[in-house]
Amino acid sequence: MVANALPLRSKVAIVAGRAAGAASRALGRGRGQVVGGRVMLAADPGLITRLAAPMQVTAVSATNGKSTTTRMIAEALRTQGAVAHNATGANMAPGVVTALAAAPGAQFAALEIDEAHLPALAAATNASQLVLMNLTRDQLDRGSEVNMLAGKWRAMAAGLSEATEVVANADDPMVAWAALAAPRVTWVGCGQWWTADSALCPNCGAPLGRTDGRWACDNCALTRPNTDWYITPDAVYIATPKGRVRPQLALPGRFNVANAAIALAALASRGVPAETALNAFAEVTDVDGRYVRTSTGGHEIRLLLGKNPASWTEMMGLVSTSSALLVTVLNARGADGRDPSWIWDVAFEEWAGRPCWVAGERRFDMAVRLDTAGLNVVGVSADPLAAAAATAPGQALDIVANYTAFQELRARLVPA
Numbered sequence: 001m002v003a004n005a006l007p008l009r010s011k012v013a014i015v016a017g018r019a020a021g022a023a024s025r026a027l028g029r030g031r032g033q034v035v036g037g038r039v040m041l042a043a044d045p046g047l048i049t050r051l052a053a054p055m056q057v058t059a060v061s062a063t064n065g066k067s068t069t070t071r072m073i074a075e076a077l078r079t080q081g082a083v084a085h086n087a088t089g090a091n092m093a094p095g096v097v098t099a100l101a102a103a104p105g106a107q108f109a110a111l112e113i114d115e116a117h118l119p120a121l122a123a124a125t126n127a128s129q130l131v132l133m134n135l136t137r138d139q140l141d142r143g144s145e146v147n148m149l150a151g152k153w154r155a156m157a158a159g160l161s162e163a164t165e166v167v168a169n170a171d172d173p174m175v176a177w178a179a180l181a182a183p184r185v186t187w188v189g190c191g192q193w194w195t196a197d198s199a200l201c202p203n204c205g206a207p208l209g210r211t212d213g214r215w216a217c218d219n220c221a222l223t224r225p226n227t228d229w230y231i232t233p234d235a236v237y238i239a240t241p242k243g244r245v246r247p248q249l250a251l252p253g254r255f256n257v258a259n260a261a262i263a264l265a266a267l268a269s270r271g272v273p274a275e276t277a278l279n280a281f282a283e284v285t286d287v288d289g290r291y292v293r294t295s296t297g298g299h300e301i302r303l304l305l306g307k308n309p310a311s312w313t314e315m316m317g318l319v320s321t322s323s324a325l326l327v328t329v330l331n332a333r334g335a336d337g338r339d340p341s342w343i344w345d346v347a348f349e350e351w352a353g354r355p356c357w358v359a360g361e362r363r364f365d366m367a368v369r370l371d372t373a374g375l376n377v378v379g380v381s382a383d384p385l386a387a388a389a390a391t392a393p394g395q396a397l398d399i400v401a402n403y404t405a406f407q408e409l410r411a412r413l414v415p416a
Contacts, residue, residue, distance in 0.1 A: 010050055013043035014101045021098065033086070037094025040101060048093065051100035052125040055084060055109040058266060059125065061118040062133030064311045065259045066091070068251065068287045069133065072263040074110035076272050076280040081107035089288055092117050096125070108270070115149050119156040130160075130182075131167045131266050133190065133259075135174040136197045136310040137342065146174055146197045153178035160184075167266045169258075170225045173215055177202040177222060188265045189213075189230025189239075190258040193317075194310035196345065229265040231257050238264060245274050250285045255314045289410035296385065296413065298393030300324075303409060306400040307336070309345040316350060319398050325391060326351070328370070329360040329384045329401035329409070336403045340365050348373035359384035360405050384409060 006014075021036025029035070040047055058077075060070040067089050074085040084103035086095045091112045100109060113121050115135065122130055132153065135146050157166060158181040168179035171192040179185050191213070192198070198215075201208050206219030213233070216223035228241045235254040237244040238261045247260045260281050267277045286292040292303050302324065306312040319326060332340045340362050352374030358367045359381050367377050379390055384399055391397075401409055 006050060010044050010047050013040045013047055016040070016043055017098065017101065031088055031090075033088055033090040033098040034092075034094045037090070037096070037098040040097050041093060048097045048100065048121070048124045049126070051084075051097065051104070052109060055100075055106055055125075056129075056270065057109040057111060057125045057127040058129040058131060058270070059111050059113050059118065059122050059127040060131040060133070060266075061113045061115050063115060063136040063138045063308065064314070065133055065255060066112045068256060068284075068290070069131065069259040069263050070110050070112040071284055071287045072260060072277075072281050073131075073266055075284060076263070076267050076277040077108045077110055077270060079276050079280060080270070080272060083107070084109040084111070086112055087288065093121060093124075096121055100125075116152070119152055122156065128163060129165045129167065129266060129269060130157075131262060132175045132179055133169050133262060134172045134192070134310070136194055136308060137345075138308040138337065147202055150174040150178050150202050154181045157182035165269055167262060167269075169262060170227050170230075171213070171215070173198040173208055173222070173224075174202050176225055180222075180225070185225075186229070186265050186269065187225045187227040188262045189227040190262050191231060191235075191254070193255070194313050196309065229261060231261045240264065240268075240274060242274070245278060247278055248282050250282060251287070251291055253314060253318045289406070289414050292410075292414055294413045297388050299388045299391070300396045301388070301413060302396070302398050303406070303413060304398060304400045305403070305406045307402045307406075309342050312343075312346045312400070315400050316347070319400065320350070322396075322398050324396035324398040325387060326354060326356040327384050327387045327397050327399040328356060328358055328366050329399060329405040330358075330362040330366045331360050331402060331405045332362045332365075333404045336405075343369045348375060351375050357381070357384075357387035357390075359387065360401070385412070 017036040017040035020039040021032030024030050024032040024035045060066050074083050077083045084100050084106045086099035091114045160182050162183050166179050166182040166185045169175050169190040170187040201217040203222045204220040208215050209218050214224045230239050235257045237246050290305050294301050304315050306315045332338050355376045355378050357379040363380050367380050
């Protein structure tokens with residue numbers, strides 16, 4: 001539905017929301033997407049459905065990697081037409097409606113959606129494609145247990161028609177069990193490096209066995225689906241139904257090759273050639289500040305997001321070969337999850353003996369954890385950039401921060 005075809009109520013809602021967002025930015029209260037979206041939805045609760053009606057909507061959801069995967073999909077779709085995309089990661093209803101309103105008449109929408117909000121927003125946008133990547137523990141003080149989320153996804157999948165394609169990670173048992181209820185699934189082997197949240201079968205509760213990268217229940221018939229799309233064991237190639245391709249990503253890490261694999265599979269159904277998609281992926285150098293390299297006070301800084309045990313495990317592999325000083329930043333606000341005890345599930349012992357600096361509001365919790373793991377904690381401060389001030393110019397820093405700490409650092413180091 002183009003803007004001129006919207007009812008007056010919807011037009012007024014959009015104008016009011018944009019004004020609220022602009023006021024929020026002017027007052028330094030944020031980037032305005034959430035407050036603007038809230039105003040729009042208060043004025044017109046059906047606005048998401050109206051705005052999304054003319055668009056081919058791809059909804060991407062996961063605990064980890066959804067921002068990057070959605071960005072890859074959006075960049076590739078832009079080679080085919082206009083795209084609505086919630087690029088700042090505002091992934092609940094207010095952020096979604098703001099993104100849709102910002103691209104009236106777009107042919108496509110690539111929307112990152114919070115795991116718990118996916119069933120409602122997939123229905124509201126009439127998404128014709130759902131990309132389901134992984135489910136792990138995150139913000140349990142305000143969210144659901146992993147198996148509860150998987151159950152909600154399965155109920156959603158069971159209600160889909162053949163018109164909706166599900167693109168799902170076959171290597172995550174929780175995701176696979178949920179997606180198996182859908183009538184139309186494209187399976188992708190993305191890998192699963194964090195398995196602590198899927199030790200038991202989501203179908204019957206028995207232990208899951210794992211052999212050579214495959215999983216199967218020891219009691220019932222649930223087993224890993226076969227895949228035509230997958231990353232090779234060395235994470236150098238992506239296998240497709242037409243043969244192997246080699247992504248040349250600017251983004252680091254094996255997990256980003258996995259993100260590219262599932263994005264590539266989703267884009268194939270949208271008619272985007274693999275070469276076109278891979279060229280678009282190669283142009284993505286950061287995702288709303290993630291992986292960005294910047295400098296301050298003579299120090300090169302790489303900014304990384306580690307928000308839960310699974311993402312920290314990914315970051316550990318990325319940082320392990322770096323000679324940069326490791327700086328960890330831990331907050332525990334509402335958006336982070338107020339319980340930071342998850343840090344004891346991360347295998348920091350792999351870094352025993354490594355120098356590190358600890359910062360953030362819960363820095364003492366992290367300092368105890370890292371000291372217990374055998375790291376050499378050389379500094380503790382509220383401000384993570386104190387580590388730069390305390391070290392000689394030229395020393396690079398890898399700063400790994402959880403959600404709210406990351407957002408604050410991004411705003412300081414990478415001005416809009």
